[in-house]
Amino acid sequence: MRTLFYLFIGTVFGFIMTKSEAVSWFRIQEMFRFESFHMYGIIGTAVVTGALGVFLAKQLKIKAITGDELKLNPKNMSIPRYLFGGTIFGLGWAMTGACPGPMFTLLGHGVWMIGIVILGAVLGTYLYGVFRPKLPH
Amino acid sequence: MLELISEPWHWSVSGFAIATVMFVLLYAGKEFGVSGNLRTMCSIAGAGKNVEFFRFDWKAQRWNLLFIGGAVIGGWLATSVLPASAPAEVSTETVSYLNSIGIDGPTAESDFVPAELFSTEKIFSLGGILYALIGGLLVGFGTRWAGGCTSGHAISGLSNLQLPSLIAVIGFFIGGLLMSWFILPFILQL
Secondary structure, eight states, X not given: OHHHHHHHHHHHHHHHHHHTTTTOHHHHHHXXXXXXXXXXXXXXXXXXXXXXXXXXXXXXXXXXXXXXXXXXXXXXXXXXXXXHHHHHHHHHHHHHSOOHHHHHHHHHHTOTTHHHHHHHHHHHHHHHHHHGGGSOO | OHHHHHXXXXXXXXXXXXXXXXXXXXXXXXXXXXXXXXXHHHHHTTGGGTOGGGOSOGGGGHHHHHHHHHHHHHHHIIIIISOOSSOOOOXXXXXXXXXXXXXXXXXSSSSSSOHHHHXXXXXXXXXXXXXXXXXXXHHHHHHHHHTOXXXXXXXXXXXXXXXXXXXXXXXXXXXXXXXXXXXXXXXXXX
8 A cells, every 4th residue: 555655646746747847858958047937936836835834734733644743854054065965966957957856757758868867866876975974064 | 627637737736736745745754855766776786785875774765766666657647648739838048049059949759858968869879878877977976965856955945944955956056057058058069
């Protein structure tokens, strides 16, 4: 049952990514060139809805179905980690037009080249693991 | 009726739907974040033997692998079973700019990615492979260093009003702007 549940919610996510056109390389270029409101509208609506929901959930002390606290793990404060890591990700995002979620959705579209991007992303993650002790966090 | 979900959605509907996915996962006791799967994949491949970072209980992340498995199925459903009737209506300014650097706008055959970079025959060209591999490498390295991607930082983190996530998103834009405006036109000349 749980297997089916996560597979289902992932399917819904992949469907949303496609119909929202957030998986589109062209939409990502358009966003970084500030030539359309489309992507800003999507992320903006998601964040405003998300922030309202998280605020309400905290006020009403809503717990997860498991009885645990909601997983809203605060992240440790640091600047270099988020700024440098974020910038490197941004370079790759604009190059491939895909962040990690859409990469998998594009595979479902039959864009086989994205398999190489995924391979690169796994390799990049591995390299991060190797160099992690030497990087500022 | 089916057209309502098969045709491209308005941005507000899409944004609301993404937030709903995040809430469903939170309610299930999980955290919405896709890039963590890349670390899990390294661990499954045995990276934990040499690198400490990959020694963690990846089985607890099995649900997230199912989630991205679903994301593949969702992409197939949305293009093969319930396809939109026309490619995305990307801004004409963007399309004419892309034309000027040698990339066609969205077409019926290649509606989400440009054929010049991602058509299947590029698998047989060194330039094509390097482009995809380096792009992916930057995404993997950057997301893990930053501790999250668009889902973990831009959506989950900003929804929880976390300053680290805002810094990460500023980083995403510094990198994205540099690539789109300066580096991409240079690469495409090579």
